[in-house]
Amino acid sequence: MQVVGTQVTPIGGGKAGFTVEFVGDGGEVVSVQLKNDAERSLNRQNAIEKAKELMGQIASSTAPEGETMSVRLSARASHDRLTLEEQLDEGLEDTFPASDPVSVTGTTIKH
Template identity: 65%
Template structure:
């Protein structure tokens, strides 16, 4: 897979962490979710490098070691068809864009012409 794009998505405005998505030339998407700690050490500037380090660790792990206590692979919510998880992710994304997601308020004004003539 040749990476053609990278996207950093904040979870709850970055408070919970960030999801880094690596997009491949064949349309593949690999997502790495980085949870933030109390010190808020994960930010939009270092998220890509941290995600790369996680992927390198996973690639270096022994293949076929099913009984390890390390990370396990799972399908994304979209691939698994988990509508509840998809809705939850959508809600988190919308909350992260608040107040930019609010509709524009339109107000009208009137200009007075002065006293009416009888």
């Protein structure tokens, strides 16, 4: 798989951690969810490197000491509509208030 893009999504505004998605040239998506530590040392800049490190450990079949590995389909892959809606709501909350207010235009038609 040739990685053609990455996306870093904060969990709980980044306080809880980040999800890093690696997008392949064939449309594959590998998602790594990283939990933040008590010092909140994980950030948007170092999340990609930490995700790559974790994937390397997984590829060599060694989990970090005291941790277990599990596999589950992403909400997108499993078509979990409820989780997708929750993720959308969380993303909207994390970006509120936006720099540009919502623009509403009303029209009236006289009969």
